[in-house]
Amino acid sequence: MxxxxxxxxxxxxxxxxxxxxWDKLVPFLFISPWVFGFLAFTLGPLLxxxxxxxxxxxxxxxxxxxxIANYKTMFTDDPLFWKSLWVTVKFAAFFVPLNxxxxxxxxxxxxxxxxxxxxxxxxxxxxxxxxGVALAMIWAWVFNxxxxxxxxFLSLAGIQGPDWLNDMSWALVAMxxxxxxxxxxxxxxxxxxxxxISKEMYEAASIDGANKVTQFFKxxxxxxxxxxxxxxxxxxxxxxxxxxxxxxxxxGGPLNSTYFYAMYVYENAFKYFKMGYSSANAWFMFLIVxxxxxxxxxxxxAWVYYEGEVKKKK
Amino acid sequence: MKTKSRVHKTxxxxxxxxxxxxxxxxxxxxxxxxxxxxxxxxQFPPKWIPSVFHFENFKNAWISQPFTQFLMNSVTVTxxxxxxxxxxxxxxxxxxxxxxxxxxxxxxxxxxxxxxxxWEVTMIPLYMxxxxxxxxxxxxxxxxxxxxxGPFFIFLLRQFIMGIPKELDEAARIDGANAFQIFYKIYxxxxxxxxxxxxxxxFLSCWNDYLGPLVFLNDQSKYTLTLGLAQFKGMFGVDxxxxxxxxxxxxxxxxxxxxxxxxxxxxxxxxxGVKG
Numbered sequence: 022m023x024x025x026x027x028x029x030x031x032x033x034x035x036x037x038x039x040x041x042x043w044d045k046l047v048p049f050l051f052i053s054p055w056v057f058g059f060l061a062f063t064l065g066p067l068l069x070x071x072x073x074x075x076x077x078x079x080x081x082x083x084x085x086x087x088x089i090a091n092y093k094t095m096f097t098d099d100p101l102f103w104k105s106l107w108v109t110v111k112f113a114a115f116f117v118p119l120n121x122x123x124x125x126x127x128x129x130x131x132x133x134x135x136x137x138x139x140x141x142x143x144x145x146x147x148x149x150x151x152x153g154v155a156l157a158m159i160w161a162w163v164f165n166x167x168x169x170x171x172x173x174f175l176s177l178a179g180i181q182g183p184d185w186l187n188d189m190s191w192a193l194v195a196m197x198x199x200x201x202x203x204x205x206x207x208x209x210x211x212x213x214x215x216x217x218i219s220k221e222m223y224e225a226a227s228i229d230g231a232n233k234v235t236q237f238f239k240x241x242x243x244x245x246x247x248x249x250x251x252x253x254x255x256x257x258x259x260x261x262x263x264x265x266x267x268x269x270x271x272x273g274g275p276l277n278s279t280y281f282y283a284m285y286v287y288e289n290a291f292k293y294f295k296m297g298y299s300s301a302n303a304w305f306m307f308l309i310v311x312x313x314x315x316x317x318x319x320x321x322x323a324w325v326y327y328e329g330e331v332k333k334k335k
Numbered sequence: 336m337k338t339k340s341r342v343h344k345t346x347x348x349x350x351x352x353x354x355x356x357x358x359x360x361x362x363x364x365x366x367x368x369x370x371x372x373x374x375x376x377x378q379f380p381p382k383w384i385p386s387v388f389h390f391e392n393f394k395n396a397w398i399s400q401p402f403t404q405f406l407m408n409s410v411t412v413t414x415x416x417x418x419x420x421x422x423x424x425x426x427x428x429x430x431x432x433x434x435x436x437x438x439x440x441x442x443x444x445x446x447x448x449x450x451x452x453x454w455e456v457t458m459i460p461l462y463m464x465x466x467x468x469x470x471x472x473x474x475x476x477x478x479x480x481x482x483x484x485g486p487f488f489i490f491l492l493r494q495f496i497m498g499i500p501k502e503l504d505e506a507a508r509i510d511g512a513n514a515f516q517i518f519y520k521i522y523x524x525x526x527x528x529x530x531x532x533x534x535x536x537x538f539l540s541c542w543n544d545y546l547g548p549l550v551f552l553n554d555q556s557k558y559t560l561t562l563g564l565a566q567f568k569g570m571f572g573v574d575x576x577x578x579x580x581x582x583x584x585x586x587x588x589x590x591x592x593x594x595x596x597x598x599x600x601x602x603x604x605x606x607x608g609v610k611g
Contacts, residue, residue, distance in 0.1 A: 045436070051431075052427050052430035054483045055483060063457060067456060069460040070456050070460050131351075135347060141351045144358050147359070148358060150590060151589060152589070153543060154561040155561075155582045158365075159364070162575055170361075173380055258453070262453050264546060269565055283453075287458075296459050300459055303453070303456040310453060
């Protein structure tokens with residue numbers, strides 16, 4: 022008996038040690054797929070992209086280090102760079118606020134305790150599950166100058182609609198309209214934000230004699246600002262990555278009026294095979310998006326209202 | 336007072352109906368166009384309901400291109416990538432939610448930050464990487480990365496796991512279960528609602544993806560449905576009813592899936608979105 026005990030003790034100790042090591046390893050085993058994927062498909066490519074942005078890197082032939090020449094060319098010697106940047110900024114300037122307003126208005130309407138609101142919610146969300154390609158196909162036909170339904174509706178109001186996608190001044194507007202169709206996700210997030218506002222707050226306000234309009238501006242809007250911040254940043258990011266619609270609806274035309282920055286990056290890479298230059302373009306866009314998000318985030322202390330902070334002040 | 340609220344209600348209904356019509360009109364226009372004959376296709380004012388339903392439009396468009404092959408490719412990519420996404424994301428989410436280890440919070444912030452990276456930045460190196468591996472013009476670039484977890488899905492699942500009381504696994508640990516058994520036997524069954532959500536969203540993003548196939552595939556035999564449709568549109572002599580028929584067919588699986596999983600999408604994702 023004693024002998025067995027003696028021999029099993031060191032074994033136990035060994036086992037314990039092994040167990041502790043094993044325990045330390047377990048969490049890493051769980052997250053290892055992501056760590057590996059992050060290194061191989063995100064961090065690696067990200068750094069490599071930065072490196073090749075300093076090279077003249079054709080698909081065939083030698084890569085040549087050129088320093089900041091790609092960035093210099095971009096700013097000083099490439100009208101398409103400025104053109105595409107301007108198109109994207111214009112698109113974002115319309116799309117970002119309109120997208121948020123549309124989603125917010127729809128969410129507010131759905132939040133009014135109406136009968137059948139789940140049907141309406143489904144209708145508004147439905148377009149967001151559809152592929153960008155399908156969306157482009159449908160809207161190309163809707164926007165058709167001669168036979169499209171949009172111009173048919175306009176003709177009912179006595180308006181002669183333009184040939185949307187082939188008209189320099191309307192093609193970008195058409196893009197904004199088609200993009201707004203897929204706002205469903207944002208609407209759902211607003212809806213959840215609205216549901217999170219407690220009913221007591223409104224009850225207390227109406228006892229104090231506040232009418233609906235005052236309630237909206239003094240309760241609903243302030244409490245919704247964190248949600249607006251979240252949606253604002255996501256929309257800005259998505260506006261700068263818009264490509265599918267441009268490729269399939271207009272191909273960037275007419276006369277580059279819908280030549281988005283993402284399309285510029287894409288074509289430099291896969292049409293003109295300027296890998297280094299295109300990487301420089303992409304990094305510049307990355308910095309813009311980061312800068313804008315940071316700016317919005319910084320500004321948020323001025324307009325975003327967090328309930329927790331007020332409680333602290335009390 | 337009562338009439339005022341009635342006017343108010345009517346106004347809200349009117350707006351809801353108006354917006355519904357605006358959102359549904361393009362879909363209806365797609366369906367009705369896909370069923371039209373050549374004589375009614377180009378008519379102004381447009382005809383809302385075709386006088387004869389030309390169901391043969393679907394068959395004609397489908398066989399005019401190797402759409403069956405495209406469908407097989409789309410199904411392969413969607414099924415394998417979604418499976419990978421569910422398996423890997425749930426494992427990683429569990430790792431982040433249930434263990435404390437050095438650098439965990441930092442890594443999680445990094446994970447969230449990767450969602451901000453525009454795909455344009457990594458597109459070229461990824462192309463080169465897949466080219467080096469000999470994966471260009473195969474379905475692998477569209478499937479393999481999904482097996483390493485998606486940041487948004489990991490985030491979603493982690494939030495859910497954090498809400499499960501920890502006492503559960505302590506009890507199981509006393510019974511002698513190891514970490515993987517606890518994950519597999521206790522957590523996985525509990526995670527059904529968010530896992531359904533991940534499945535649906537992964538399905539949608541794979542099925543609807545256009546840029547991935549566009550960059551990584553060359554031969555027509557490798558095309559997915561979205562790529563096939565885009566090419567179909569650019570062809571000479573292809574009529575609108577055929578394009579709309581294929582578009583309708585491509586929209587069908589996402590729409591059906593949406594109706595089946597509606598409950599989960601409407602309630603769960605919106606909640607997690609706000610937390611983000």
